[in-house]
Amino acid sequence: MNAIEVNKVRKVYNQRDVALDGVSFTIKEGESVVILGHNGSGKSTLFRTLTGFEEPTEGSVTLLGREVDPGKRRHLRETRKKVGMVFQAFGLVDNVSVFQNVLFGALGQVKFAPATYSLFASEALRTRAMECLDRVGLAHLSERRADRLSGGQKQRIAIARMLMQDPEIILADEPIASLDPKAGREVMDLLADIAAERNITLLMILHQIPIAKKYADRFIALKNGEVFADNNVSVIDEDFETALFGSEGPKDPPADEKPGSMEQEAKSL
Structure with missing residues (x-):
């Protein structure tokens, strides 16, 4: 059974700024998957759409067989009951x-x-x-x-x-970006162990390639709002990193893309 289904999701702001452009993928129960991408690739918008903080312009998101519908607050609360969220903040x-x-x-x-x-x-x-x-x-x-x-x-x-x-799904948005390396490894070990022992689906946004390769089975890479690659983490090499991130490599998300505001929205629901 699929825990997460994203079907042709398109998100447009101000009728012209395309953040997501036909994104589709499925994640099976118990999978551990990481979302990768450069700043502005659509990662944050995708996460907000998965969690119901954004409504797609087109397409749909389904978690555990229930469509995520931000317009129906009671329905959204029911959908989120088995979806655990971990934020950077x-x-x-x-x-x-x-x-x-x-x-x-x-x-x-x-x-x-x-x-x-x-x-x-x-x-x-x-x-x-x-x-x-x-x-x-x-x-x-x-x-x-x-x-x-x-x-x-x-x-x-x-x-x-x-x-x-x-939870049956854990959605983690940059869960170790605010931590030192030792604390970050401890948190990632904890998340990975909990997901494995309870067969929880784990979907993370990360920007550290070595961490992604160690703790995920599969990656979905976004570029310019589209799915650039969807594969096993074992295929990630220097050539792929350059193709996805450019010669400078991945960077920390800028302050206006960090998830603190989402956490505040979550408290209000």
């Missing part, structure tokens, strides 16, 4: 505890938001939150305020929060 609430941040991951599963507050959460939710914290190796920090954590710890807490959803 972490998106934690700094002035509350680690435990409370993880409990917030259950917001889509309760009728009333206060049911995820630590004072009112059920024993079942509290137990699950501690299990998720234990899985990322940070149960001992459950009572610490989020703003007292390192960057790597914050991303691991964000992953624990995401695990509260019991």
Whole structure:
């Protein structure tokens, strides 16, 4: 079964700026796939379309058999229940505890938001939150305020929060771009291990080629809003990198393409 289906997606801004031009691909359940591309290639627009923050001008996106329809907010919430998102900007609430941040991951599963507050959460939710914290190796920090954590710890807490959803798909947008190399490897190891042990489909946007080759089975490369290549990561070599990125190679995304704004939108839904 396909976990993700993108069918002839086209996204046009201001009736003339084409960000995506007929993008199509499918990703099977349990696959680990990375999206590659130069700045302006359409990666961020594709991610926003997959997560329902952008509505395609043409075409469709289906996650777990449900079409992503930004125009129907209740339908979109239902679609997202089994889709975990990991952002570069972490998106934690700094002035509350680690435990409370993880409990917030259950917001889509309760009728009333206060049911995820630590004072009112059920024993079942509290137990699950501690299990998720234990899985990322940070149960001992459950009572610490989020703003007292390192960057790597914050991303691991964000992953624990995401695990509260019991996701079937993980969408990760530059999950290690804000981290030092050691913390980045730890986060990637964690994501890869969780996806493998639970057979979760993992789709990531990355710009580090060595990381992509180590942690993904397959890549989809975008160029000028179109699918430039879709293949096993083993075919990536210097010639391919030059063809995709140019002689200067991949660069960090500029500030206006980073996913912090998406995280803010996610909180409002």
